[in-house]
Amino acid sequence: MGYILGIDVGGTNTRLGLVSEQGELVEFVREATKQYNIEGQALPLFLDVVKRYLQNHGEGRTIDAISVGFPSTIDKERKVVIGTPNIAGLNNIPVVETFEKEFGIPVFLERDTCLILINDMEKNHIPPSGVTIGIYYGTGIGNAISIDGKIFTGKHGVSAELGHIPMRGVHGRCGCGNESCAEVVACGRALEHIMEKHFPNEDISYIFSEHGDSEIILQFIDDLAIAAATEINILDPDHIIIGGGLPNMEGFPRHELEARIHKYARKPLPDEDLEFIYSKEGQESGVMGAAIHARHQLKK
Template structure:
């Protein structure tokens, strides 16, 4: 037995999948648009079709499990996928049961923000004592928390919804079903709207070309306020910062850090807070999923 991991990341835009060995080295890696999964009538059949060649090539007996990373809310037991953006017919689906039956392997599923943080901790050899938080500014405002090496998922499995903390006096309605969520001001979605409707430029260029405009800065400011709120409560050892918006050219990292600090108590955590830029490698999702699966199976990570 070779202790391999069959791993898949199901995102709103791309589906990435492959095979990793027992040390989380990627042996095989593929990417395709999530649209195809969205169009597939039988999701289980479609996913099995993608990974079946790997199971046959490497031999089923050499796989420890199948690991999944999903941009989705899920139940505490991590068996039911509640809803995934951009993928039709993928809501309230018992994905773990379906894929266990189809692959014959144990299946371990986790949220993408959590597998992303696990990857960054592993890759960056970050000391896992105490609290590490991950803030991922992408389409939404993603958040993850690792306490003494363990991802914190909360009582019902829905912890760390930082994007949906309420903003006093703000009443716009959010896609989550309630009003006044900070994500409406603090996310890539907001930048996208500005780029499209006001500045008429590709969103990827908005910081380079319009980074000094107040409404563009306001988005970064709102992200910093959300981060400062969490840091104030938790006093974490470090903050891993990543996501598509942070990776954009011209993202004002200095302004972000300064705004976070201005909103933290003196002297601590203002003087002690430490930011680490996420690497955000293409294989981070499938690797983080495998690391999570290994921990769930009691393997040494």
């Protein structure tokens, strides 16, 4: 029985785990990303982390493939990490070529958000046919689109950047360098700015339960909805998954978000038939998604 080594690279932690053919996760560990996010040395240092993991946890086990998710832009062929805004050193690194040479087994590379969507589709028994979108309101806005079981990549591999649709009236520099991006007002980072300005010294964990009906928070929810409705009106998706840290916070007004998405959705359709599936990501979702993705690829 073989395992997939799933790896989920995050800004703070890199999670690794072995997933069996039956989908059982074993030897799940977290490593600090700062061990290897060093300009010019990231790839060999990251390789060392993986080698050490396999020495400690892979002994006596067959590893069928390695599957890695990065919070990055990835090339269309899914071989090279092009750029990672929040992690130093992870730019233009040929992960697949390097790892396949080192380990001699198939290696798969994907954007982390796409792996979360793949995991959510599996967990919610969503069939591959049709269009499924994942909108994840976290530090930024994560987004992924699956069409007939394939991740939609676009011409250059950088599609599904819902956080960077321009919105009128929005002014402020986005992490991407542009101004007026949805992410300037509609994500966790934006909520932190709202906290600083309107609710200084309060605990962000209780912002929705304490101030969910305040005008400024309702405006924030409205901005989240505008982003979601934009994609929904373009794609008329079969399934809509909403996740990320924000919708899972205490008191987050899901009904308010849904009402506002309906407000902006085209009438009568798709508005009349929107169904929202909430994702409850855990620590292991990225690793599990990576393994499911690898199994799908190996079958091809």
